[in-house]
Amino acid sequence: MSLYLLLNGSLLIVLLTLSGWYVWLRFSGEETYPVAWNEAKKSKRISKAVRRLERMYRDKTRFFNWWLQVERLKREKIDGDFAEMGVYKGRSAKVLHHMDPSRIFHLFDTFDGFRREDLEGESGEAATYTPIHFADTDEESVIQYINGNQNIRIHKGYFPGTEEVVRDCRFALVNMDADLYNPTHAGLEFFYSRLVPGGVMLIHDYNHKWPGIMKAVDEFAKKIPEVVAFVPDTDGTAMIIKNR
Ligand SMILES: C[S@@+](CC[C@H](N)C(=O)[O-])C[C@H]1O[C@@H](n2cnc3c(N)ncnc32)[C@H](O)[C@@H]1O
Numbered sequence: 001m002s003l004y005l006l007l008n009g010s011l012l013i014v015l016l017t018l019s020g021w022y023v024w025l026r027f028s029g030e031e032t033y034p035v036a037w038n039e040a041k042k043s044k045r046i047s048k049a050v051r052r053l054e055r056m057y058r059d060k061t062r063f064f065n066w067w068l069q070v071e072r073l074k075r076e077k078i079d080g081d082f083a084e085m086g087v088y089k090g091r092s093a094k095v096l097h098h099m100d101p102s103r104i105f106h107l108f109d110t111f112d113g114f115r116r117e118d119l120e121g122e123s124g125e126a127a128t129y130t131p132i133h134f135a136d137t138d139e140e141s142v143i144q145y146i147n148g149n150q151n152i153r154i155h156k157g158y159f160p161g162t163e164e165v166v167r168d169c170r171f172a173l174v175n176m177d178a179d180l181y182n183p184t185h186a187g188l189e190f191f192y193s194r195l196v197p198g199g200v201m202l203i204h205d206y207n208h209k210w211p212g213i214m215k216a217v218d219e220f221a222k223k224i225p226e227v228v229a230f231v232p233d234t235d236g237t238a239m240i241i242k243n244r
Contacts, residue, residue, distance in 0.1 A: 062233035080172030091141040181212030207236040
């Protein structure tokens with residue numbers, strides 16, 4: 001083989017390797033992922049289920065904020081159950097459960113959509129809702145979809161009203177995603193006082209399209225010593241970490 005062909009062949013191999021590497025970084029998103037995630041993945045500390053969920057979950061900022069919070073709770077040995085208010089088919093619940101399957105996870109939803117009285121007085125996106133929205137779900141299919149362990153507890157029904165059984169529980173993480181003022185207001189009142197020091201509450205949809213959520217959070221923020229932080233995920237999440 002001539003020197004010319006050898007050089008050309010080597011150059012081609014280098015170019016192909018570099019472009020393969022570029023494509024991998026570009027589409028795996030690895031260069032923009034949190035270094036903590038990349039490191040945990042490399043050292044095989046992330047379950048197959050969570051790696052799969054990450055690939056499927058479009059709002060990466062929301063996903064990684066959950067992951068960083070759950071990892072912080074583990075690292076700082078912050079005890080407490082997880083809770084979600086506003087479950088629908090279980091999409092966010094599945095991710096949170098698999099991020100820490102050892103936590104008891106309480107899921108609150110009507111599993112029957114919104115209440116008409118909660119929709120009255122709503123504006124923005126919520127004003128376009130009717131009681132049939134989000135009604136196409138049920139507890140069995142949520143449990144099946146989450147595909148987790150026995151730590152999932154379903155609390156079906158209108159909130160407030162289903163919280164009595166968890167009155168004595170303490171929470172390390174609460175995800176609120178009920179879209180409307182009434183349940184968000186009630187959830188903040190109930191869960192905040194049961195949030196352990198260092199525990200985190202996440203309230204989804206804090207943006208101008210959901211004035212009911214903004215109102216509930218802004219009113220509540222005036223009553224607590226913590227500063228509410230805002231996560232730049234797609235729909236905006238307000239985040240409260242309970243003072244120690
Ligand atoms: C946007 S969906 C939740 C989406 C879910 N977190 C996900 O990741 O797919 C809002 C849910 O809040 C529930 N919800 C709204 N008001 C409620 C109330 N007062 N009590 C219980 N559930 C309520 C609805 O039934 C609906 O399933």
